[in-house]
Amino acid sequence: MxxxxxxxxxxxxxxxxxxxxxxxxxxxxxxxYNIPIALSGTEGDTAIRTMDLRKIKETKEDFGLLSYDPAxxxxxxxxxxxxxxxxxxxxxxxxxYPIEQLAExxxxxxxxxxxxxxxxxxxxEYETWVHxxxxxxxxxxxxxxxxxxxxxxxxxxxxxCSTVAALSSFYPSAKNIFDKESRDISIVRLLAKVPxxxxxxxxxxxxxxxxxxxxxxxxxxxxxxxxxxxxxPKYEANPVFKRALEVLFILHADHEQNCSTSAVRAVGSSQxxxxxxxxxxxxxxxxxxxxxxxxxVLHMISEIGHPKNIPAFIDEVKSGKGQRLMGxxxxxxxxxxxxxxxxxxxADDVFKETGMDKDLEIALELERIAxxxxxxxxxxxxPNVDFYTGLIYRSMAFPTEFFTVLFAVARTAGWxxxxxxxxxxxxxxxARPRQIYVGPAEREYSSGLTNKAPRARKDSLRK
Ligand code: ACO
Numbered sequence: 024m025x026x027x028x029x030x031x032x033x034x035x036x037x038x039x040x041x042x043x044x045x046x047x048x049x050x051x052x053x054x055x056y057n058i059p060i061a062l063s064g065t066e067g068d069t070a071i072r073t074m075d076l077r078k079i080k081e082t083k084e085d086f087g088l089l090s091y092d093p094a095x096x097x098x099x100x101x102x103x104x105x106x107x108x109x110x111x112x113x114x115x116x117x118x119x120y121p122i123e124q125l126a127e128x129x130x131x132x133x134x135x136x137x138x139x140x141x142x143x144x145x146x147x148e149y150e151t152w153v154h155x156x157x158x159x160x161x162x163x164x165x166x167x168x169x170x171x172x173x174x175x176x177x178x179x180x181x182x183x184c185s186t187v188a189a190l191s192s193f194y195p196s197a198k199n200i201f202d203k204e205s206r207d208i209s210i211v212r213l214l215a216k217v218p219x220x221x222x223x224x225x226x227x228x229x230x231x232x233x234x235x236x237x238x239x240x241x242x243x244x245x246x247x248x249x250x251x252x253x254x255x256p257k258y259e260a261n262p263v264f265k266r267a268l269e270v271l272f273i274l275h276a277d278h279e280q281n282c283s284t285s286a287v288r289a290v291g292s293s294q295x296x297x298x299x300x301x302x303x304x305x306x307x308x309x310x311x312x313x314x315x316x317x318x319x320v321l322h323m324i325s326e327i328g329h330p331k332n333i334p335a336f337i338d339e340v341k342s343g344k345g346q347r348l349m350g351x352x353x354x355x356x357x358x359x360x361x362x363x364x365x366x367x368x369x370a371d372d373v374f375k376e377t378g379m380d381k382d383l384e385i386a387l388e389l390e391r392i393a394x395x396x397x398x399x400x401x402x403x404x405x406p407n408v409d410f411y412t413g414l415i416y417r418s419m420a421f422p423t424e425f426f427t428v429l430f431a432v433a434r435t436a437g438w439x440x441x442x443x444x445x446x447x448x449x450x451x452x453x454a455r456p457r458q459i460y461v462g463p464a465e466r467e468y469s470s471g472l473t474n475k476a477p478r479a480r481k482d483s484l485r486k
Pocket of ligand 1: 312313314316340346347348349350351352353354355402404407408409
């Protein structure tokens, strides 16, 4: 069989490696291809451009080779300068800054600025940013009326998702996404109003009167005020709770190309307004496999009920017959989730304030056993960020179904930064994956119906 070699060039690579390439030989045709390793990231990630594979054809008319990657397990969908994760080493950095340092010293709005702009703000930039966000926290009264239409037991994530999507109709100029001024104000509005909508949803579920934003308070204090204030003329947040919320918001602000961020990027790539794109992110986060895990930790702990039941529970987890140990394991982190370490310290501070309870004792004992047990050690299953966050939120008196809402408030900062990065990336187009069609081949239409306009059966109305 004769072998011919074609060299495929790769347009617009970020950091081309001189000469580094894959030699691919197609056994169907005997043709060899040279596929450049066209991209390399700051921390050593490398990639080929999958479009280069399209040159690999069996016949001239052939569409070209696709790569098949359900759930994008090994596909880089973008080049991003925002967040870096090394799952093996347990590293998380925003714009190069270690999460531990940001959690220790930064404010959430400082981090939100950093995520969007790439650099820490100057004092003047920060003051303007805080001022602008503070003065856009109010929402149109119609949104409040709109919220009243929800049933008393509506899930707050449903309410948040719908009201953020509804905001799009209040700001039609937000559609001008390629105008920087329009993006600036949309980003400020979203960061300012998402906590207001989240708090309104909370008060609605509780049947409590709405508390309007207080512009004298900081971002997290104002949020706590809208949640918890009753008849007191001025709300004063517990400083430990205020700090805990600030740190938890920082830890949850971004996590590179996860499910909800990918949803924001994909929906945003259609050039829809940012309110609609962020609503898509909230919808993705709502799912129990994504933002809902911290709720599951609490359900698991209450099912265990007492520390004496832990060994039997662990045996059941290991047998694979029962549930998983919720709050353990991570798709990316194969060592200690760096956020979990910070959260554990935070939990100690909050529990000093609120007191230890039985559930915390169960959590500590579960963690101790799991970190020593061969089953968990050999599979590299460590506590993830969700293991302790639920316990912290609950001891701050947030209801379980509100945990994901808190996650969404914080993640809005990351979603917005990622959305803008996607828009300004010249290589991005509307997201549109390919498929491998496995349905029937072409066939003739021949209907088996005798009545093409049947009416609904009367009994179905009663069911
Ligand atoms: N408890 C018990 N066993 C587990 C757990 C767990 N929490 N997680 C993984 N395993 C076991 C699996 O059974 C499997 O064992 P096997 O090799 O004997 O079959 C092995 O570890 C690998 O598991 P995978 O499912 O392949 O790991 P994956 O990376 O796909 O899953 C996930 C990651 C979904 C997070 C998983 O660890 C899990 O279900 N954890 C519990 C839920 C949870 O805490 N989710 C929050 C994640 S953090 C976040 O989203 C913000």
